[in-house]
């Protein structure tokens with residue numbers, strides 16, 4: 001997973017044919033990084049609705 005993430009970093013979204021969308025680890029909703037607020041905890045992404053833990057960072 002980490003290798004794939006390095007290849008498909010935030011600057012590679014235009015080559016989206018094989019890009020697998022990031023999903024919230026809690027509700028599995030697709031998170032459009034860069035467009036929607038989200039946060040990361042322990043390597044997992046969470047949408048705004050699920051990011052209710054202390055110290056959450058948005059954007």
Ligand SMILES: [Zn+2]
Pocket residue numbers: 024025026027028029046047048049050051
């Ligand atoms: Zn969620």
